[in-house]
Amino acid sequence: MSLGEFDLIKRFFQRARPQPGIDVGIGDDCAVWTPTPGRQMLVSSDMLVEGRHFLATVAPERLGHKALAVNLSDLAACGATPRGFTLALALPRADAAWLERFAAGLFALADAHDIPLIGGDTTAGPLNLCITVFGEAPRGQALLRSGATAGDDVYVSGQVGDARLALEVFRGALSLPGDEFERVRSAMEVPQPRVALGQALRGIASSAIDISDGLIGDLGHVLARSEVGCTLEVDALPRSSIMSVQRLAVQHLCTLSGGDDYELLFTAPVSARAAVESAARAADTPVARIGRIEERAGLRLVDAVGKAVPATFDSFDHFKTPHA
Template sequence: MSLGEFDLIAKYFDRPARRNPLGVGDDCALLAPAPGMQLAVSTDMLVEGRHFLPTVSAEALGHKALAVNLSDLAACGAEPLAFMLALSMPKVDEAWLAGLARGLFALADAHEIELVGGDTTAGPLNLCITVMGQVPAGTALLRSGARPGDQLWVSGQLGLARLWLEALHGPVALDGTDFTAARLAMELPNPRLALGRALRGIASSALDLSDGLLGDLGHVLRRSGAACHRDRTPLGAEIEIDRLPRHEALARQPEPIQQLCMLCGGDDYELLFTAPPGAHGAVLEAAAAAQTAVTCVGRITPEPGTRVIDRNGAPIATPWASFDHFAGPTP
């Protein structure tokens, strides 16, 4: 006999809360952040065929569904507290649900975040997670704090997830080792929570890289420009392409493929952040404490627009667009 909705929840998603103060099991979850803290809340949705392929393992899907939401908390410098899961699926598949729960809760336990509610229904495969975290009042990292002269930083490496898509769709050929590395980058992103917390009070702005470096940087430039210009003119940026950190699998590809993947790839879930030049040493100390590699890749400029330059300062054409859920990428 197939499981009903509430039996399904009880078997795969209901477990005792491991941290307080949380209230679970009623019509609403009750959360109380610690005194002097603000709640940080974000929602992300993963839709089959749009964000993941039917061939992805259930365990990897559970990991990624939570990871992409935790990445938003990282970008605000928040500490994870609780999350909710809304799950739509065509039919009950207990083996698949067991794998999903394993991947989901392995990452949840690693970051001490509790599942406190949600919803399940029949329909196309779709996972929607809402995360809640807490951050000391007034210390959250925002997109609006960048200023001209600030250095531009990224964590980790860029472009490997997009490289997997390029190999999957045919333009790029990868050997087994490189293909596996690229696939793991796409399916098992690592939210940079420790780095986000370490950057509080150091970084002037931050966001996570989900839709590509050029597109996501544009959000910082617009929000920061609106914060410092009466006419809301965006700030600008200069990116030194040779400084962009890349996996050896990507470095083996032709230069145009490298540029496409690093600048417009999306699904990196690394942190993009800015900091004043005088905070350079503090950034490196924070990164070391968080055990996360960071690279200074450019600077914020007062003139609108993003310029990508080579090692000699010459501009590089960037004829691509970052991912847009309705327009799609333009390779």
């Protein structure tokens, strides 16, 4: 079948239900809305490309979910309340069955966060999804990467590493029993953005970032922007029961530099420990204390008894060789 651009938008993406807080939605040159007085506007944009951000095997519903989830994760990292999003979509062909499933996954997550699709674009082209999300936060309360201070605790939400474990199975580097594979595959394909936790941490966390490129890499951004260093307790990284029985090299690779976790990595003063716990409970999201911010630049990895873990970024490459 062949669908024109306007048919396609109308059929799959223009919804009859009212769009909360949006004055003009899909169907004009621009979307129009009225910002909440006293709030700042936050925006983030992520582009997903087949083979790089998702595999051709992914179910369309899961792709729709993930495309929005990775963007909401950026709003979560800043403690923003989501307001809406745009979707630009390049498709090799207008496949109604695929689009229906994609839209179902997309809107299920959008509805869970009560945010409307307010505009966008569709075109023919190699499969490419670009979502831009908008959120709001009370003036001066957005969580930034730059606020970590020596002495702060370092936390991470949820569990890390399972998405990377799934990727390694897809790559054929290791294998898992079917049910375990499905669980880690869900971590990779259906990440849950920590939107409630991000908002709960406003006024408590001193800095935050979401883990999209691997915990160490993203922590590095916080350290650089905050001009501080960190000691990270490798054994304290929260991991699934599936992860915790893998070889240590695999655990290190996946938890430290796995990527695609979409958990929040954040810092808070020691005096805020009770407040962090309350925020985690309020957001129904587990958090774990995994390290300490220090004045001395650089990242130091230690085990549970404080002994240096000799892992470096390079050491993870061993994983890729059969004799590691």
